[in-house]
Structure formats: structure tokens, C-alpha cells
Amino acid sequence: MKALLIYPIFPPTFWSYEKILELVNRKVLLPPLGLVTVAGILPQEWEFKLVDRNIRAVTEDEWAWADVVIMSAMIVQKDDLINQIKEAKKRNKLVAVGGPYPTSVPHELEEAGADFFILDEGEITLPMFVEAIERGDTAGVFRTTEKPDVTVTPIPRFDLLELDAYDSMSVQFSRGCPFQCEFCDIIVLYGRKPRTKTPEQLLKELDCLYELGWRRSVFMVDDNFIGNKRNVKLLLKALKEWQQEHQYPFRFNTEASVDLADDPELMELMVDCYFDAVFLGIETPDEESLAMTKKFQNTRSSLTEAVDKIIRTGLRPMAGFIIGFDGEEKGAGDRIVRFAEQVGIPTTTFAMLQALPNTALWHRLEKEGRLNTGKYGNINQTTLMNFVPTRPVEDIANEYVDAFWRLYDPHAYLDRAYRCFLKLGAPKAHPPAKLPSLVDLKALGIVLWRQGIKRDTRWKFWHHLFSIIKNNPGVWEHYLTLCAHNEHFLEYREIVKNDINAQLEEYLSNYRSPDEVMSDGEAMVA
Template sequence: MKVLLTLPPDIHNLEIYRVTGMRAPPLGILSIAAVLEKHGHKVEVIDSPTLKLDFNSWLSKVKSAKPDVIGISMQTPMAPKGYRAAKIIKEEMPDIPLIAGGSHPSVMIEEALNNGFDVVVRGEGEYTSLELIDYLEKKGLDKLGLSDIAGIAFRYDNKIIKTKDRPLIQNLDELPWPARHLVDMNEYTLFNKNINIAHVMASRGCPYGCIYCITSYYWGKRYRYRSAENVVEEIKHLYDKYHARTVVFTDDEFTANWKFVRDFIDLLKKNNLDISFSCGTRVDLINKDLMKLLYDNGCNALYFGVESASQDTLNKIGKRITIEQAKRVFSWAKELKGFTTGSFILGFPWETIDDMKKTVDFAIKLDPNYVQFTALTPYPGTPLYDFALKNNLIVDKDWEHYTTVRPVIRGFNFSDKDLGKMVVYAYRKFYVRFGFMMRELKAGRFFDLFKILSKNLIISPVEDKIKRVFEPLRWEK
């Protein structure tokens, strides 16, 4: 079949794209595309945010592709535009089967089916999509037979049918590498700079189940690693074909398997791959020796989710780390002169304003090179979402605002407006420090950072406050 896989149009205007200037290939649909191609289907991919497509230009590309079936992948902030796109497709091309996939429709099944989609692919999508496309090729939308396909949902006889769950893929090495030839790899940037960057997934799953994070509930509560050999072969391919010299690992916890990390570094050396890479990890999944091994062999940044200065909060959210572990890890990074990014979440429902200020002060004490402060966001499919609904804490139900940039909930002791002000306060207190700014100027990084911070980091009513914070810092090199 001729299969079109796409992200919704017009999502380049969402806050998360506009603020960071980051563009990354849609690895999820590229992985599905690779599996479909391997089994004989013809696939086209439209990476709407990278191409900055509005609805009209997107529809023109969809029509010119003349697909037999269309799949649209959506995370939560993309959902409204994805639903609008689905309705347009049903008006313009009513006979084409329309499939929804991604983290949002996987849990908001009825919502997706009510907004024009024929079938929802739930969870990990490669083999479910393949079986579904094979079925559609033979029988079309004969919904009687759809019930035999694991991992989907659809409406039949005015009822929503949710088929049995599909087992997770245990051997990730059996998957072909993402079909990057279907997109323009020269379009992917960091801080709006055209550097040859590649995004790679080495593992899936997370056993921790933090109440705010969708990873454990979408990819499963168990680590599944590719082999180091397979990962390095993919990087070598990216190095040779696309001249990629910078790799961003998309895993939540790259260092959960220490043997994998050591094997990976050994193979980089054996293959003479002179790359730099960044990865995410946890303060309890690394030691000083492993950290040194990473920094000495191309790791240019380690990303740690610290989240809070309160041990009680860390316990409540299921983070399963300690404050002392965080202090120790960031002190190791200082000793090793390695680059770190720390992530902190403001607005847990039981917090007070003083609690949030303590988290900001803790971030300053740890002193990572960069820090990310986010407003707690209740994504569908997480325990936090259920908790927020039960306690009537959600004040904004527009999915487009669920970016962690704009507050959408209140707490028991603060309003959503209070939370917005706290995010502004946090960025200002951390970044507008003389010592920090001098360090970044000396390192040649300050102006890239300033471009992000001076954008519309927080939307009205606190947008102007952000601008006033950083406006005095506008000077030329």
C-alpha cells in the first residue's frame, strides 16, 4: 500500500517548538516507516513542524502523495491540530482509512475516534501498524476482522472496541533503523544552527513510574536495550551517510545498563568514530568512574532529572532518588569539569510557594551548566492526570497548552497564575547571576542561551515579565 505517515500541520507554532528552536526527526514514525518498507509497503513521511507547514500547504502535500492510508502521530499538545487535520482529511478524502498513533490517542481513545479517526494504534507502533496495514490492504475497513489485531481500538456498531494489548518488542535489534531517507536530514538543528546532528534511541522503557511521566506507561516498566553493536553500527551509518558528528540519545536513562555503556564506548573507539553525544540519566544510575568514562569519550552533556529539593516530594512522585545522591553527582561533574543540565519541576499540588523557592535555591546550589524549570503538567495516561482530575486541579483543558511551559493546573496552596510567576522567578533567579553569565560568556554559550530565554518563554500574562527580565542583557559581543 501507499502509506502516508505525518505529524499534524501548524504545530511549529506550539510553544515548545517556538521557544527552543529545536527540530528533531520524528523517530517514532520513521521507525514504523522502516518496518512497513521492509515488508513491501511504499511510505511517505511529512515532518510538518520541521517544514513549518500550515494546514493548506500540508493538505496539498497529502493530496499529492495520493495515499491509500494515512497515519497521524500525536503527543498531547499536538492533539487539537491533529483532530482538525483528521476532519479535513475526512472532508477532502473520505474513503481513505485514517489511523491515529502516539502517546495521546493511545490513552484518549474515545476522543480520537470522535474526531475523525477510524482506528487508533495503542502504544508501541511498529508491528501493530504493520499488521493493520496488511489487513487494510486485503480487506479495507472491514471492522469485523479488526478485532483480531492486537494493540488497536476502533468503533463498531456504535461501541468502542479495544483489542488485547500487543506484547512489547523484546529484541529491539530486530527492528530496522529509522527510515531517515524519507526526511531531509539537513533540516534538523539545535538552537536554530545547522549542525550535523542525529537522534538515536538505544533503549525503551522505564521501571520507575514517576506519577507525571508517560514513559513507563507507554513504553513499559522494564528496560529494553539494543545491543551496543547495533547502536554503534547505526551511528557509523549516520556518520558516513549524513556526516553526523553530534548524536543526541533520546533515551530517558541511557546509563541504566553499565555494561552497555562500557561496550558502547569501546566500540566507538574501535570504529574510530570521532563524535560527541549527549544523553539523559538519573543521579542513582551513575557513579564517578562511569561519568568520567563518558566525559572522556565524547559525552558533551549529561541530563539529570532532579525535580525537587524536597525528599518528601521525591518520595511522593515515585522518583526513587535522594537529595544526597543529587548533591554527590553534581559535585562529581564539577570535579570532572563535565557539562550538566538539571531538570526541576515546579507546582506539585501539595507544594507551597516557599517549597518551590527552595527547589530554585537547590538548583542554584547544585549549579548545573544549564537548568530547565517546568510547570508540572498532568499528561493523560499518568497517575498525575487522574489525581488532578479527582481533586479538580485542572484549570486549562486546551491540550495545546500542555507543553510544561504554560501552567494548566493549580495546587492546594497556589493558583495557576502563582505557578506561572514562580517559573519566571526561577529562570530569573538562576540565570541572571553575574557569575553564571560571566561563565557562559567565557565559554561562548551565553548568546545561544539568551536567544531562548528572551523569546516567549511563558505566554501572557507573564510573557512581558520574561522580556523585562532579559531585555537589559541585550548587548553585542
């Protein structure tokens, strides 16, 4: 079999980082780990070609070559996934789909023409698909309620990737999360019992990347890297030795629950292994909202103190925030901004609450008759919430746009990053010094020109940079990278503002009376 693997386009999102990637001459932040894992599970006597449409389009020669087309997607990739299914069917190709979006709502892809639905986790359902292909079947749905043992998952086919196009590489150690957050679909897709690979297994994946010549950052894509603390510590002890032996070729970052701060040994091991950043699902500083959404792990101790501990250990925090929880009081956006400023979290992904398919939140809102899964049901930072909230949508939307705008004001962002990096623990890993590439020097020059000369941030930029070099010299390069990140956010906050205001104007026109729209629509437009 000749299998053409296609990864659909991501629209611009908080994580797409287009402006940053332009600076370093790369196309995409992260590769399609799911598809290269699929290629590792399928029979190795098959032939494979992979096209990441975030890098380039599928060629006619590739369409003609394929016996079967296999696609995987998240909800945010829905539109291009449907378009690519239709393109494949125009050419009379067998089409198989899988991944988080098809698994959550497979009925949405039936009309597009997909033939095979390889749902849930591929270690179990991909062999079912292979058996069907070998029988000569031309359609089928393959599902399982069983959670596979990921210690049998083969090394992903990283060799299929156009490595030079990516800024970071992805690996996965665990699946699942022990917590019960009402809005989260991870526990629906992968369960609440974290399953991990063996340390030896993950190190073989790193060996593969190393042999392919990869020498940049690696993202542990686990939705909660520390879900199984015992096993992750075993991994980190082995990884520490591997990094030392290979002279620290990779920097790591990952996602973790905020209770990471309760385990100093775990944080120290991460820093020893050259982890330098961690994404934390903080969601909101409002304890009532955290309790409402069953995110109890964030209410057991001070969030401010927890984030401070993580920073001082040497892990730069990235934080997720959400607005629009049931029972939320007015001013939630302002409280989120004040919290991020107080603690010093430079990068804060921020969105209005969305009910993801099949989550506990989805089922509760469906039972209450509050779901709106139509036009505004896409999952992104630029879409209105897909349900009727307990306070006016326009209040939430206005607070959201205002908070996003303030968080990524160039002065506020520089100040927040500066406060974070003044207290950020210095890295313990010391890779061999190397000369910067011409691409890196060009990117540095652009950042220095824009933020240190052209914009009115010039005095603040130079003051903060020299102060970091003087007071915390071990982190100045990392700090400059964070300065560069705001090139993306400056543009993205415009997208957020324009898209949300346009949707809100349409929402108010369609769902409220003309008198109501006239009374407060003016404030929304402003």
C-alpha cells in the same frame, strides 16, 4: 501502498529553540524518530514520503499521491494533529494515528475522524495494521499489553528526512525506566523494565547516519539512558571504538537519572565516547516533595554533590524542575533558583506540575476529584496546572513566573554558565580540526554583537569568555554555544510570563469571587 507520514507542528516550547536555530540557518532541533522508525517497520515494498510540518506544509501533490496518511504526536502537538486529520479526511484519505498522545487518550481523536489507531509499541501493532490494510479494512484499533523485544527493531528510515533542516539527529538505545515517579508517563507507556537494543544494532544506525553524510550532534532519546547500566556499558565500550575509528563524527547527549553520579566508570565511558551533556530530572531540591512523588532515587545522596561530580567528569548538566507538588511549602520557586545558582546548572527546563493521562498521579487526583482536564490541560511550560493543588494556584503561578524570569536573566544566565564551565571536565575525544562554516561564523558574530557589545552584559561576557579560555581552554567553544542558547530563553521567558499571567487572570475571574480577585489579583498582574 503509498504512505504519507506527517509530523504535526510543535508550538513554541522550552525545547523549540527557534532563536538559536535561526542563528545556524536550521528549522528544527530534532527529527521525528518515531515516524522514521515506523517507516522501517512497515513493508519495505510500500512507498513512503515524510513531511515534518515544523519544516514545511504538506503539498496538494503529496495529499493526492497518498493511499494512507500516518501521523504520530505527543500531547503538545495535539492541535495540529487534529487539524491534519481533518485535512486528510477532507480529501477522503485513510488516516492512521499513533504515538504517545493517541496511545494515552485515543478517544480524543475519534471525533476528528481518524480511521486506524496504531497504539502502544509499533513493533507489535504495526503488523496488525498491515494485515488489516491487506484485508481491505477501512478502520481498526490495534493495541497490546506486550512489550516488544527492541533487538528486532529495524534501522529507522533516516533517508526520508530533510537532514539539512535539523540541528541534531536522534537515535534510541532503550525504552523504559526502572523508577516509579508518580507524575511520569514513561513507565506507563514503556514499562519499568528497560529494554535495550544490542550495541551492534545501534552502531548500524550510526553507520547509516554516517553514510548519509550526517556530521553533527546526536541525541540518545532514551528517557533514562542508564536504566540498564550493564547493557549501556557494553554499548559505550563498542561506541568508543566506533568513534575512534570514524574520528569522532558525532557529539552525543542524552537523558539520565541523577544516580549517574554514583558510577564513575559509566560517566568516564560517556565522556570517552564524546558525550558532552546530559539532561537530569532533578524536579526540586525539596526532599519532602521528592518523597511525595516517589522520586526516591533523588533522595539517596546529596543532589548538589551529584551534579558537581557529573560536571567535573565532563558532562554539562541540563536539569528539569517542577513546581506545584502536593504539600509543597511556599517559596519553592525561590529554592529552585537558589539550587540552580549554587550548583551551576546553565540550562534548566522548568514547568508547573501536570497530571499526564494514566499516570499514578492522574489516577490519584481523579480519585480525589481534583483533576481539571479542560482548557488548562495541555502539557507545556506555558499552561497552568491541570488539577487543584494543595496551595493556591496563584501562589504557584507567581512563583513559577518569577523563578523562570530570574533563571533566564541575561546576567544570571552568563554567571551560571561561567561557574559551570570553569569546573567542567575537558573533553577526552579529539576530532580532527576543521574550519568553521560561514553559517557558524555568522552565528558567532551575532552572539558577540548582541551579548558582547549591544547589551549591558558586554563587560561580563568578555570577562567570562577570556577567563574560560585561560583557565579551562578545552571547553571554550562549548561555552560559547551555551551563551548563544540564551537568545532563545530571553524571548521564551516573555512568552511564559505573558501566557501564564493571562491564564491566571482568567482562572481567578472564573473560579473565585470578585472580592477575592480584587484582594490579590493586583499582585498577580504585576
